Amino acid sequence: MHIKVDFQPVGRHVQVESGTTILEAAQAAGVGLSAVCGGAGSCGTCLVRLSADAPVSPPKAIEREALRPEDLAAGLRLACQVELYGSTRVEVPPESLSAPQRTQVEGEERPVELAPQVRAYDLRLPPATQADLRADYERLSDALVAAGAPRPTRRPLCVLAGLPNLLRENDWGVRVGLRGDEIVNVAAPGTPLLGLAVDIGTTKVAGYLVDLLSGETLAMRGLMNPQIAYGEDVMARIAYAIQHEDGLQVLQQAIVDALNGLARDLCAEGATHFENASHLTLDPSQIVEAVVVGNTAMHHLFLGLPVKQLGLAPYVAAVSAPLDVPASAIGLGLAPGATVHLLPNIAGFVGADHVSMLLATGTHLKDGVVLSLDIGTNTEITLAAHGRMFACSTASGPAFEGAHIRDGMRAAQGAIERVRITDSRLEYQTIGDEPPVGICGSGILDAVAQLRLAGVLNRRGAMDRDNPLVRQGEDGPEVVLAPAPRTRHGRDVVLSRKDVSEIQLAKGAMRAGIEILLEHTGLTADDIEEFIIAGAFGTYIDVRSAVAIGMFPPLPLERFRQVGNAAGIGAKLALLSSAQRAAAEALAARVEYLELTNYADFQHSFAKALSL
Ligand code: FES
Numbered sequence: 001m002h003i004k005v006d007f008q009p010v011g012r013h014v015q016v017e018s019g020t021t022i023l024e025a026a027q028a029a030g031v032g033l034s035a036v037c038g039g040a041g042s043c044g045t046c047l048v049r050l051s052a053d054a055p056v057s058p059p060k061a062i063e064r065e066a067l068r069p070e071d072l073a074a075g076l077r078l079a080c081q082v083e084l085y086g087s088t089r090v091e092v093p094p095e096s097l098s099a100p101q102r103t104q105v106e107g108e109e110r111p112v113e114l115a116p117q118v119r120a121y122d123l124r125l126p127p128a129t130q131a132d133l134r135a136d137y138e139r140l141s142d143a144l145v146a147a148g149a150p151r152p153t154r155r156p157l158c159v160l161a162g163l164p165n166l167l168r169e170n171d172w173g174v175r176v177g178l179r180g181d182e183i184v185n186v187a188a189p190g191t192p193l194l195g196l197a198v199d200i201g202t203t204k205v206a207g208y209l210v211d212l213l214s215g216e217t218l219a220m221r222g223l224m225n226p227q228i229a230y231g232e233d234v235m236a237r238i239a240y241a242i243q244h245e246d247g248l249q250v251l252q253q254a255i256v257d258a259l260n261g262l263a264r265d266l267c268a269e270g271a272t273h274f275e276n277a278s279h280l281t282l283d284p285s286q287i288v289e290a291v292v293v294g295n296t297a298m299h300h301l302f303l304g305l306p307v308k309q310l311g312l313a314p315y316v317a318a319v320s321a322p323l324d325v326p327a328s329a330i331g332l333g334l335a336p337g338a339t340v341h342l343l344p345n346i347a348g349f350v351g352a353d354h355v356s357m358l359l360a361t362g363t364h365l366k367d368g369v370v371l372s373l374d375i376g377t378n379t380e381i382t383l384a385a386h387g388r389m390f391a392c393s394t395a396s397g398p399a400f401e402g403a404h405i406r407d408g409m410r411a412a413q414g415a416i417e418r419v420r421i422t423d424s425r426l427e428y429q430t431i432g433d434e435p436p437v438g439i440c441g442s443g444i445l446d447a448v449a450q451l452r453l454a455g456v457l458n459r460r461g462a463m464d465r466d467n468p469l470v471r472q473g474e475d476g477p478e479v480v481l482a483p484a485p486r487t488r489h490g491r492d493v494v495l496s497r498k499d500v501s502e503i504q505l506a507k508g509a510m511r512a513g514i515e516i517l518l519e520h521t522g523l524t525a526d527d528i529e530e531f532i533i534a535g536a537f538g539t540y541i542d543v544r545s546a547v548a549i550g551m552f553p554p555l556p557l558e559r560f561r562q563v564g565n566a567a568g569i570g571a572k573l574a575l576l577s578s579a580q581r582a583a584a585e586a587l588a589a590r591v592e593y594l595e596l597t598n599y600a601d602f603q604h605s606f607a608k609a610l611s612l
Contacts, residue, residue: 005084195287
């Protein structure tokens with residue numbers, strides 16, 4: 001019997017015989033799962049996670065020896081020991097991959113005047129004596145006022161708890177983190193004052209550790225959003241949250257745990273940036289503030305807010321206003337009085353990450369006509385024209401992340417990321433120059449564009465069956481991108497006619513959104529002076545291919561700007577500068593949201609935008 005195995009978050013799936021081990025299935029799928037002992041069950045590097053009801057063999061003695069009972073209870077298994085008896089979804093933790101997945105954290109920076117919400121006050125207090133019997137806190141409070149700070153009004157117990165010992169161990173010297181008139185932390189003199197900026201994407205999370213005294217980025221890191229284990233896209237996660245009694249808590253806990261781990265990893269990495277680094281340890285307890293952005297669903301799930309209404313028309317958010325939430329209230333282990341700031345959302349499908357992107361790219365500051373878009377499962381688009389801003393969201397689907405594409409995968413090692421056809425010869429390039437395993441978004445886009453330019457595809461996306469590159473496959477006509485002898489799993493990597501249709505739907509939705517915004521403002525594509533493309537996928541695509549298939553309008557190439565993870569950079573700006581935070585709030589209030597489903601012309605624009 002054939003069963004389907006779905007490896008996440010790599011995004012690869014494969015059909016295997018019942019009884020195959022997970023490690024064998026991973027090898028057949030071309031997933032680079034670590035297996036240092038070659039499957040003997042002795043190295044523990046092939047760790048994967050399964051759901052409790054996965055149709056697989058029970059834990060063997062060798063697994064019971066290697067894994068703690070709580071790990072087994074949490075679904076962890078050794079891939080080399082588990083036999084598959086039915087279709088299964090396998091979660092591969094990053095540490096079990098032989099090569100990391102590509103996550104986009106870098107983005108185009110812009111300078112900002114340093115003015116964070118939390119300020120450091122370095123104080124030396126007069127010691128307590130028989131003649132001066134003030135309590136430690138009152139002594140600190142007086143010293144703050146003497147240093148020009150406002151007198152603190154709130155006295156968090158968690159801060160007070162550490163104060164007496166701290167003062168006496170440091171000869172009455174102390175560094176105080178003050179947010180307005182609220183004490184966030186007290187620490188030994190010279191302790192770094194750190195900030196954390198996070199962009200929670202549906203698939204990937206990007207984090208940045210910032211020194212709030214210098215504005216310098218000490219470390220940045222990307223990781224896969226662990227909520228993928230509960231649903232690949234926003235709608236699947238909303239469904240999980242609704243259908244399971246504890247669904248919302250499970251999803252919230254998954255992302256909070258990931259952010260706690262991220263904070264620890266960033267601290268470990270960031271210490272090396274300081275002089276005398278050998279004496280310095282960075283610790284999440286030194287993080288006095290965090291700024292978090294994400295699409296509206298990720299924002300709500302992070303806060304534990306209900307998401308049911310996001311999945312039903314008319315798709316409204318629980319809250320759009322910016323929020324300040326105590327980090328401890330959502331389980332983030334930062335400084336005792338640390339706050340998490342969330343930038344505002346615009347609509348149910350245009351979230352704080354888009355606001356952050358607009359802030360980072362300065363879209364709101366431009367005089368002319370600027371189109372900014374962030375490509376994902378949903379593509380958010382803002383058209384800024386002569387002082388006004390209009391936004392919409394289009395359901396571009398997960399095709400560019402490799403989903404619903406026969407050999408599709410996310411941007412991991414061995415993914416075909418570039419395709420060129422010269423003189424009827426098809427050439428490709430893979431991530432990491434590894435033997436091909438599948439094809440990721442930028443590769444799919446290139447392949448469709450190149451096949452169209454070479455005349456293999458017509459405007460409707462049909463394949464020319466007489467072309468030597470085309471053969472008849474199981475699902476109809478297809479083109480072999482990489483033949484079996486050259487691939488890691490020994491099977492052809494192909495692009496089928498059905499795959500081309502998926503790309504047409506994705507790019508058609510995006511282009512229709514652009515056209516509706518232009519129409520609404522009475523402009524034409526040629527009026528766009530700057531076309532800003534943000535996000536991981538947008539960073540790696542070849543803009544010429546996107547233009548060739550009509551995903552973007554045919555503008556001169558110099559008008560396009562690929563800016564990387566602008567949402568993450570915007571979060572960092574809001575962390576470093578109170579003025580930028582206020583600017584984000586003001587710009588979100590200015591954006592006029594267009595609901596495309598209400599737009600009578602959308603179906604017509606969409607149908608027109610399908611052609612290549
Ligand atoms: S490959 Fe070593 S334990 Fe599974």
